[in-house]
Amino acid sequence: MALVLNEEQVMLKESAAGFLAEKAGVAQLRALRDSGSERGFSDEVWREMVEMGWAGIAIPEAFGGLGYGYTGLGLVLEQAGRNLSASPLQSTVLVAASVIGELGSAQQKEQLLAAIAAGDKLVSLALQEGAHHAPLQSSLRAQAQGDDYVLNGEKLLVLDASAADTFVVIARTAGEPGDEQGLSAFLVDADATGLAIAPRSMVDSRSAGALVLDGVRVPAGNLLGEAGAAWDGLSRALDVASIGFAAELLGLSTEAFERTNAYLKERKQFGRVIGSFQGLQHRAAEMFAELELARSIVLQALHAIDDGEADLALQASAAKAKLCEVAQRVTSEAIQMHGGIGMTDEHEIGFFIKRARVVQHIFGDYNYHLDRFARLNGF
């Protein structure tokens, strides 16, 4: 597919940009933070997003979605990145819906995806257990008991944990940490007996939490896909999620860069604007180059999802690794080039570096994905 946006996509991008800048920008994120909001986003704004169809933007029309594909969702996520918009777009629309789409039965998809698309349900993936993304190391146990499974263990960094109605919990029904075989995905409702949800305060002021599952009992019907066979679908869904987060990083980094470039034209020292200093000009030009490269790989990777390309894993790790690298550089330079004002909580630029590091970490950072990229390339 040609690496260009069609008219429909350009319109989507523009309307998302306008809406998010007005309703869900950095000022709103700051207000949410300062009010100590546990949900971490505004239900009202989320409602409006749902009405625009965003909750089902990548969900096929057959399941009540808009069927714009992941390229469409990626464009919205890019704008969400630019504005640091807090909403369940990532947790539910990008991640959980993809996992359900990959692993769910026809009936589960019909129910759950339709509910997500209608904005009736927030779902979040509970995967990570340690300090790092290491999906195969999952050790949370699910023991079969009659027609039920009993789940015991802990999960970390569950996005929008306080707001979610349902979790997709990755658990081991067999095998040992490190094995592909034996991983299963269970639907666990937020009000399940034995489930404790602890909100965690994260550096990006967004809502995430830890789950403790102490003998949580779910019927076998809550399995997504077959017991022990979740890995392939999960791994594909994680590739999709990584590409979506790369799109968010693209928007975030582009915005941080543009704000910095504007500051270079405004701030005066030594009797001239600091943007006239070549030491800064070249660093800015290099960042511009890196951002253009970043934009290309994100678009190519989004297309790879929609076109069902065989090298999705490679595209995903390339996109996430590159965007982690670029986001890290751009947000760090953004602070440096703002000088002292960049270190203040009052200035907005600090919000970008904070969100960047969290998104970089989620589902594998630069180190994880560059290593995987090399392995996928055979070395």
Add this chain to the structure above:
Amino acid sequence: MSDLEQFRQDTRAWLEKNCPESMRVPVRGFDDFYNGGRNPEIDHPDQKLWCDRMAERGWTVPHWPKAYGGGGLNSEEVKILSQEMARIGARRALDSFGISMLGPALLHFGSEEQKLEHLPKIARGEIRWCQGYSEPNAGSDLASLATKAEDKGDHYVINGQKIWTSYADKADWIFCLVRTDNSGSKHEGISFVLFDMDQPGVTVRPIKLISGNSPFCETFFDNAIADKKNLVGEAGNGWTIAKYLLTHEREMISGFGAAPKKSVGQVALETIGADATGRLANSVLRQNIAQYQLDTMVFGATMKRVGDEAKAGQGLGAASSIFKYYGTELNKRRNELNLAVCGEQALGWDGEEYNGGALSRDWLRSKGNSIEGGTSEVQLNIIAKRVLGLPDA
């Protein structure tokens, strides 16, 4: 069958029949391409044969109009031709500054007479061209050039010196920036002229490069003559043409950044080996290679995106400004990795056991990529000023 499919089949059959076996092996280094000219350097007799056959179909410049010696192919057909050539590993039949630099400028700015005179000879590899831009005191600051051309009615008399003129000692003609007027700003008064190097007023002195070869020269003009009919565009308007040509030169140079056929990672596995998990045994080198391959893939996606945007009528995006800078820096990284990966093998300077020193010589030559055609620093200046709108110091 679609027309394009038919074209592919015919092209495949023709190439199979006409591309000599000897022209299906990779070039041995940067200087192993065939460049044509009145006295061509022939490393292998098939080079000329291959060039002549391709030129007969206009396929040395497949995208140029037929009237000027081109193939008259549309962009889809050009793509198919290059795919089919790649399929059998066919070399480019002719590689020259006439094709990559002067041709595009003449197609854009030349008079009909000039096009008919010069383009077919470029296409057939009959005349080899060199680029007379840089002077001892006009490098990055090219517009400060001082080579003087005096108007003598039907011709100019040229005096001055050029430097770093690649292949001036092998070239037949030169496209040259000269000053026809000193009264205005430095960008005004520059003219773009063409003239034959085979005349008493032109002397060239080769300069040896760190790669051991002598591809560039000092070029002296002592009352050299240029016919007025070979003034391209109007007198004093040469800077516009010079810049246009530079964009083509930069485009050509940035192509060096394309991914090599055999990935560096694969070569490294062979020379260094894997650990028990199948990863390259040296983890530091592995990271360097992975980052390089990642950047190469991402650069490739960017070339594709900019091409697709242009095809979709969205114009040449700002991203194209990064090509020269990024492509050449990538090529330098690749050459440094070649050294790291191949070790002693890459340090050989001569002899069959080192393939003539191709690796070390290419490595050294690659250092010039970020200097020729406008240095990396100058490219960053251009991005900062034209794209980012940052002010002059």
